[in-house]
Amino acid sequence: VSLFAIMRCCILLEGQCAYLLTLLVCVVLFQWEVTQRTLNGSQFYTYSVCNVGEREQDNWLRTTFIQRRPSASRVFVELQFIVRDCNSFDGTSLTCKETFNLFTSESDADVGTTFRKGQFKKVATIAPDEITSKNELRINTETRVVENLSRKGFYLAFQDIGACVALLSTRVYYKTCLATVKSLASFPETVAGGENQALREVSGACVVNAVSEELPRIYCTVDGEWVVPVGQCQCNLGYEEVKDACQECQPGFFKAAASGDKCELCPANTQRLDSGALFCPCLDGFYRAPTDPPSGPCSGLPSAPRDLVATTTQLSTGKLHLSWSPPEDTGGRTDITYSVECQRCEGNVCQLCGEKVRYEPASTGLTDNKVSVSELDAHLNYTFTVEAHSGVSLFASQATPRSNRPPSTSALTTSLHYTGDDLAPGTAYLFRVQALGSDGSPGGSSIEEQFETSPEGTEGKRLRGRKSFTGFTQEWNLSNFYFKNICLFQGASLKTTRKRNSHSRQGPEDTYFSSSEQLKPLKTYVDPHTYEDPNIAVLKFATEIHPSHITKQKVIGAGEFGEVYRGNLKMPGRKEVAVAIKTLKPGYTEKQRQDFLSEASIMGQFSHQNIIRLEGVVTKFKHAMIVTEYMENGALDRYLKDHDGEFPSFQLVGMMHGIAAGMKYLSDMSYVHRDLAARNILVNNNLECKVSDFGLSRVLEDDPEGTYTTSGGKIPIRWTAPEAIAYRKFTSASDVWSFGIVMWEVMAFGERPYWDMSNHEVMKAINEAFRLPAPMDCPSTVYQLMLQCWLQDRSKRPRFGDIVNLLDKLLRSPDSLKIIADFDPRVSIRLPSTSGSDGSPFRSVSEWLESIKMSQYSENFTCAGVVTMDHVLQMKNEDIKNIGVRLPGHLKRIAYSILGLKDQTSTLSVFAV
Template identity: 85%
Template sequence: HGSLFVPLTLLLCVVLFQWEVIQRTLNGSQFYTFSVCNVGEREQDNWLRTTFIQRRPSASRVFVELQFIVRDCNSFDGASLTCKETFNLFTSESDADVGTTFRKGQFKKVATIAPDEITSKNELRINTETKVVENLSRKGFYLAFQDIGACIALLSVRVYYKTCPATVKSLASFPETVAGGENQALREVSGVCVENAISEELPRIYCTVDGEWVVPVGQCQCKPGYEEVEDECQECKAGSFKAEASGDKCTPCPANTQELDSGAVVCPCMDGFYRAPNDPPTGPCSGLPSAPRDLVATTSAGKLLLTWSPPEDTGGRTDITYSIECQRCEGMVCQSCGEKIRYEPAGVGLTDTKVSVSELDAHLNYTFTVEAHSGVTVLTSQAVPPANRPPSTSDDNLDVTTYTVLILEKNSVQIKDLVPGTAYLFRVQALSSDGSPGGSSMEEQFETSGTEGNQHGQRSTCFFLKNETSLIHGFCIFLFRKRNSHTRQGPEDTYFSSSEQLKPLKTYVDPHTYEDPNTAVLKFATEIHPSHITKQKVIGAGEFGEVYRGILKVPGRKEVAVAIKTLKPGYTEKQRQDFLSEASIMGQFSHQNIIRLEGVVTKFKHAMIVTEYMENGALDRYLRDHDGEFASFQLVGMLRGIAAGMKYLSDMSYVHRDLAARNILVNNTLECKVSDFGLSRVLEDDPEGTYTTSGGKIPIRWTAPEAIAYRKFTSASDVWSFGIVMWEVMAFGERPYWDMSNHEVMKAINEAFRLPAPMDCPSAVYQLMLQCWLQDRSKRPRFGDIVSLLDKLLRSPDSLKTIADFDPRISIRLPSTSGSDGSPFRSVSEWLESIKMSQYSENFACAGVVTMDQVLQMKNEDIKNIGVRLPGHLKRIAYSILGLKDQTSTLSVFAV
């Protein structure tokens, strides 16, 4: 808060008429109260005005907090006809202090102030009331208080404005910003990257009217050699580096590199180690490979066969190749063999450790040298005669390693007859249809028990995945090491014992499968003592009872605002179980876009479900209340949050069944969270992944056609519902399919009708809606795909500039100049009510626009001039007039 001036007790005020100033002493300090009490006299008009209040230039909206006392009129004998229990607050703007000059005509009424608590003869009750003064534009203003016959005492006045405090978000620094007013609900603020951070686009954020930062756009990243530490960019510590600007942390210098001082962007190679030209500068450095070993020359069928072993030390590289150098010697003279001799398969670039040499001349001495190459260097090894080979070594105590390769065309294999007391390694690699290798899995090690014939050592299973469109061949490398020194049975044995145990556990558990539903509640929800819950205000009504806003204060935890669902009196045991089953479902979820369960009350008479409190309530109502106030980028950001929550649910094999904007809640940072799990059910383990129900209400306008027809629900049917939610959000809470009946909706969908693009909806967003509404559910995108696409749109705001085609005749459902029954609109107010713009009826009347013929003559500038300022409202009225001018009725549009 930014304070404009201190309480009224320290102000000099102009006292007019019957107001009295009374000086009092409290705790050693003097303060003043202003009072008036002429309840027995008629036509009272007593004014009290403040001194000049200077306004901070950017503070166009201020709050006036009053503390006052009002005497009960019934406590005065014979004054009931003239006594009042309210007074009025006025304001007047000025560019300079006018001193004691006072003209009532210069003041504009702000509000009538009525007390919540009235003071009787025996009990003093102090009221506190806060009012908003909007659209201030001059250098300062005055406040005035008018009494019209009440007995009141004004104790204090505090005037303040709200600010979004200076902050650092995503390494961008944003200055303290005065919150906007009614005409600027979100004030855009540009930020500056903190020291040693950079950004490709200017970071921005929005300041709400309540002084909260929301919807950050763009981010800064630490420069090379720096990493983010508590909203700062600090140098990489000695021994670590970061090569480019990113949100990543500094990483330790890789192997065989020098550890430089702080702030390194790369770690150079140590002496004797190198990077190849194609190696990344951030990768490890390689040493020199040693010489090939055990080079042997043998003859066969007139050819010389050279074989050797790989270098003992490859220098840490895998790109080892070999080349052959040949010299022929006559007497004491040696020269290169040249191109006369032939190598098979080649003389250079060999990856195998053998080569065949032919076309050799008789009676000449040949010397062959095998060179080992890597990306960084070359070493050589001279050939040695076979007689010089060292004898081979055999030791039964050494581990014996055997490789077995199984070629598979399925995604599992059972391997039997395993050796007891043996460790096995498995690796799966995919092969394409032409046999070329693909990616492989990590090696997994298992060990059989030491008991001969034990079933734990007799079978195991190796897996790999199938391609979405065609079967990928694969092989399983099956390696075992026999260990004679000892045997053991590890945790893998239990895992290996049954193919059933290899299946992943179901993440979500349906509470309806519990014989005793109370068991499910105790398993998944935290029990809260009622004494820790304070109800404050009724904010709604659910299927089972009232919903309250309240406070949860658990000992040892911070006090938090919560929503409290209650169970109405006279409930049956089944209603109680159904009520608490929602908590059993919610308690299994933990995601920032799923409403969070705080706990339940089950062990006392009045059952309650306690969840986090979402300040802005249901998404559909919130969007209707803020029609036209958000840009497409912000709406897409909301949709991204909803999609992320639904991806989380779908990954848990969970179907919501009632996804709609009314079941999405919004907090004070515009973060959207999925709620209301009353209709939700888990996916069964059948191949279709469907849930079938024989009863229950289905929300027709949000439900996929296959779910309506066959009551089969899948994540794909949730995707259809998400498409409807997208339409609701982009249409600012418009009702899907308008005033069509459920029967008309089902008929239209089956005839391939789809909702048209909302006004100003980006084309890319509308195309995604249409993908969600594909008749074939297998072709609809998955929630993971939807999240990825929305992320892509948010990273490229320009992609939202192309607007989808908009037809006002369909989107606003206005049949030319007729009402819903086909008859002409009888008045301007009736027309405005039909497009939910009835708040502007007085504006039209004051401007003299009182007939529909006059409405049809209006242009955009005329609409602005009568006081329609919000862009969304302006467009809705303008497009409605456009639809009114078209004599084609909505019904015939649908018929076409």
Template identity: 80%
Template sequence: MLLPLFIMLIILSFLIKTFITCLIDVLVLLWCIKFICRATHSANKWEVVQRTLNGSQFYSYSVCNVGEREQDNWLRTTFIQRRPAASRVFVEIQFIVRDCNSFDGASLTCKETFNLYTSESDADVGTTFRKGQFKKVTTIAPDEITSKNDLRINTETRVVENLSRKGFYLAFQDIGACIAILSVRVYYKTCPATVKSLASFPETVAGGENQALKEVNGVCTDNAISENLPRIYCTVDGEWVVPVGQCQCKPGYEEVEDTCQECQQGFFKAAASGDKCEPCPANTQSLKSGALSCPCMDGFYRAPNDPPNGPCSGLPSAPKDLVATTTQLSAGKLVLSWSPPADTGGRNDITYSVDCQRCESNVCQACGEKIRYEPASTGLTDTKVLVSELDAHLNYTFTVEAHSGVSLLALPRSKPPSTSALTTSLHYTGEYPPKITSMRLVERTPTSLSLSWDVSPRPRALSPPIRYELNYRKKDDNLGMTTYTVLKLEKNLVQVNELNPGTAYLFRVQAFTGDGGAGGSSMEEQFETLPEAVIFGAAVGGAVMLFIVAVVLFLRRRSVNAPSQLTTSYLLFTEQLKPLKTYVDPHTYEDPNVAVLKFATEIHPSHVTKQKVIGAGEFGEVYRGILKAPGRKEVAVAIKTLKPGYTEKQRQDFLSEASIMGQFAHQNIIRLEGVVTKFKHAMIVTEYMENGALDRYLKDHDGEFSSFQLVGMLRGIAAGMKYLSDMSYVHRDLAARNILVNNTLECKVSDFGLSRVLEDDPEGTYTTSGGKIPIRWTAPEAIAYRKFTSASDVWSFGIVMWEVMAFGERPYWDMSNHEVMKAINEAFRLPAPMDCPSAVYQLMLQCWLQDRSKRPRFGDIVSLLDKLLRSPDSLKTIADFDPRVSIRLPSTSGSDGSPFRSVSEWLESIKMSQYSENFTCAGIVTMDQVLQMKNEDIKNIGVRLPGHLKRIAYSILGLKDQTSTLSVFAV
């Protein structure tokens, strides 16, 4: 009996062992797909496994010691030789990371990231391995995490920069994750050989970050030329961009399939360009191929201002239908009108001239200066002219001639008679009109003016009676509301009554003949009535009354503002303004853990899924993740973690921020979702803000938002700060970097690490015992005495306003903290940012008042910003802007007072260094060339964002002001 039982036990043991081995093989097969880089060094726990899948061999390197502490496992590649020109390589990694939550009891030590390192060498060192020779490239986190039954392969690409030696190694460090590396692909990028714009360029290895664009010279093809050496730039992504000095076909040649061929007969090309050959224009001809121009045919011409390759034109024909209209016989005037010529010679610059002959007793002579033409007698573009000053009972002959831009070119050869002229004759029988020759003042009083005037002499044979019409008005009448008074008179003398004392009036007189003919009018003359005596006593009395009214108003205002005079209803209103909830400082609790439990919701770690590392905080990494609590909808969250090796004090400081945030509930304050405290790895879970920190977001979108949108952002920040101040709470570190922005551009106050509570007294302050103070954002009393109030937060809010309107510019630019403090104490304040509304800048200045009691409260700030948003027109008035002060560095010098030595140094000074290559590619390499640039030139080199365009343009204006002081900020 014992032997069969023993045999059965042996068989059962073998079957169990076989089953376990097969199970392990299946799990390992999930990890082992492929791995192309053979490791020459494997420290600690890395393992390599080879498997056959679908007839192909695959390798993977894996490590999974999540249950052990202090893991430091290294895996190094073989020596990778580098092409001399490839200073920047890409590392593409395929890997799998297992979810820490899938391990029972190991989640406290488990990690879900690993590190990539690199080390350069001029030779293969074999199996020798020293960690100190490697420098960290990055931390790699998975986009997708593998669970027990769901295999997720991640692919991440990282860049290794500034390689200079013959080769390099890559190394992977595991610090406690369960990972498998399936493949590593190392490559570099090149711009392929190409032909662009008749210039050929060789294959070129792409540059690195320190050489974003690599310049490559090219060679022109046959019959193609270039004023400058043809160049093109190879980007870091292996793409050709910004061709400079491109080749073009010579004059008489055109581009055909990357070659230059002669223009055919009847076609021409005048200059080297990329254009095609053009057919000869009208009235020209070309008798051979490869022509540079087409000459005019006989009888056709080009005007001096015509393009040398434009069409040729002939002479215009004579005008048509010349008519003289004498509608104002008694005024000595007539109107000549005609129609344009039937043939303009192919031109649109037709003008006309009028010639006059007067005949008396069969003797004709030029009219000369006796006749007046309106608007002129030559250079007419309209087909009519007014002729005046005609004498009665004379014969006149008028000739109208048409001209064009080529008329003068034809004169030396022969002027065809009557081809461009039209003549008409008439007998003028009109009367001599009377004209006013002078006007004078006879007498004046405070309310009247007496005037007289003279009339031109008339022929003895013509003596009908004359009437006069007098027009007058006040000189200072609004031009859009002018009121004339008209008097009709029989004599050349009048007294005008009922005028205002000490007032200037303008007068004009026109004469009329007895039969209704209008004569010439006088020039508008000015006369003034005498001033009326001022009663001194009345003026004194008025001043006394004004003084009494001012005193009464002042006393009334004092009585209204006095606390003892407040009415019951007003007291009730002020009581209602007090917040129902007051902030409690968690540091007052003997056990800080009690404060956390009171103000924050505990979350089980299984409800939190970390997805991707998005940053690093003071205490550890920050992740983007998902919160899926029971009974709640899944939401995106930000997860702050506490790094390993922390002390108990660090843990309490880390969780104290959650104790603060948990007391706030406002749409403009970052929302606390909860905390993880009952497990070793503490976490703070907050709402996720897609656009991150406000200062970085504005820098990345410089010039893309209107003033209205920016003021809307500021209104949200002010509302959040009003909520905090109403809770008797001071922030102490209000800055754009501590404001977060979501995808609807809603701004929320965050980062309560430096915040402290106010005392019960409204004027109470908090005195710190030490620590760093953000000088550029802090009020002067807080810097000098470490006294923090809501008024000091208002000062900081003014700096935030400046940051927002300046699209994330650093306050006080590159001034040191010492220089900032000294400048503020000497009453210097930040200048208005570019395009900042005047009302917004005035609010900034109110926030920066030295006397903190005079600064506005956050409730006042919210009210004012609301008014501005309700009246967008109030944002159209822009504050004065001085480019020497408002763009970081003033005038023509750098930070040391010396002139800018290069264009790149100047661009760096105004934080526009991203356009250095644009200036270089456009051939702008000296500051003298910069000073000649206009707005259109800046656009043409590729500056498109309105904010960037204005910044560069205003800086150039500042550079041109050579008389300005070299340093406005010398302190």
């Protein structure tokens, strides 16, 4: 018992997790002695030595054998000790020391009491921060790291060379990343790596009833934190995500695809199946039309038309007019049409009227409730039957569902006519025609066809030619379609409506690109994906570097394709520069190699002080690499979190100005980033911000809309504009929305947008007009610019050129930043202010501090006697300062959180606020 008390060994909760390797019992060698001491009224034992008056001291203290977990190659040794002030001894100035040494020795077996100094290697010299005088004991705590352990166990030893030192306790531990579930993928507990493996890659597995297109992976850092998850799992069809698990849809709900969406309530007129339903079938007597989504409601058949009336105005010409009232019950549908059937009766025999009788406008597909019938013979009886139809009528009357039949097709013949000053004479233009529904939804599109403008000198610049556009999936006929006031470019894609002889219409989204500045037919960016051989694009836009000119130093991150290193680049005739080196991990496919190098083909075309600079690539050797300039301060979001509250608004606006300038440059090159976020902005030592990470970026085709439509892929919901989420159409305007989120991140010092709301909750909130509130101390002018970037109508959002000009004006007039936007702590604190994440009140001060990411101050609160939430509620700003919270950002976060705790009305969700 006394030996255990001498070496007080306990679990140290540091990082994510740390484990005790062994209970330490020390072997006493030479002059170290066991001593009983009293401190603060408590007795405890120490190992001590105090031969300060004798020369050439060499006193050793060694632990027993410490067994090592095979994967723990890096351990931490925490020492608590006391060192006596040499000045408190008389006549020992030449022999007294105030330090001692820590040594270690590895072994595959316990050697007992055998001790050989030559087998130990020095870890560190231990020096106290505070020296003990005659009247007051001062305890020091120091932690050292023992790296690259490889054998079954090891010993620690302490060497005294003439100090008066007492060793109170030794704690030996290693760090792990706790077993966790992230994005529905479970990862096992993993021992953190050492300096030679700063990031340890760990493979995971999707939780039960979840699937992923690629193997889930994640990295464990040396500090015991999980970072860079790859391969998101999604709940299978019939299941939804509930607290890191996939749970069956409840009865009456369904989910038709493997996705991150929630189960949906069965729509109207459908059967509500048991739990885990994949779809909701229609009730008897109700149907879905072929064009209805399988997740939509089912419809009934329309009732019969009413009040059929026939009137004749020209008996001599055999013409009459039929009219009727709509059916009382439409079956819940709006696509009601009518058909008219004519029967001619002679005596008791009736037969169809045949083709002789004419109908205006038609006999079927009528949307109006009237029709004119002509070419009727005199002295005959005619019977007219009017039927009401809807999208489900044919479906309901046939044994084979219409949705299982192939859609019919037809060709469209159209002539294009255009006169305008922005078309070049004698020039070929490519066109693609796309159908639009009455609600503006896109339909089928044709293949590209070529037209030519009239030669120089002829009247106007009229498009010549008549083409048949094919490839549509709807039945419709259009001829002599006239395009007017359409902005045309080479390679443009035009939209048409389904009305005959109608003018093309321009949606509100097109006006974003309608200024003269945006209508330049110049294309300065070349999409590397258009090259048949992607390697040619790399050679054209990037400089080849020989690997011998590159020196890797340290892993600083992990990308999609491999590790990222800090290193140096020394090219012949050039000064050595620090660089970041992206590598391609072994076992890659050729497609992965091309995708990896395509980012270099993109970056190589940019040259701007606020865009990350490409130094070159390595492609002609086994290990491909991308070399860029090195940004010392890393990603902007992490940098801001580490310096919370340290920068004034003026400096933060300067950072935004740099980002906006870089985005203006990309926008002017007709380029859309698609993944603009603070995590993709890098910061150097001069606090210059540069746009990076072009892995998700795509070119803006120079069509009138200026959009890129994706066929799939992941979208960063919290940073993405609503139209890009809904229709996967990305523009410079959607990048402006993302820039508004980046502005919020900057002013909130790296806070996560929308806090802990799920992606589904974020989309719902945005569609209900919720916008992020102003961060603490955010200037009103800056917040108003954010709100402009988040306008629902993208045509009304500012352009990057406008944003750069406005931020420039703010920087030139610092007084404009003094008016602060209204701040509501009930919304802006991450968690509801009076409760934990599960809605229950905070059970402890440490739980509350963890919820606002201020857990580093737990000991400060405890030492100050603030140990209950009631004590917290009584604190004032001065009290917070007095317990040791000095950083302005941390002080404000804690103070505003306490303010929110006092407001009992703030327990509702963000939406209620």
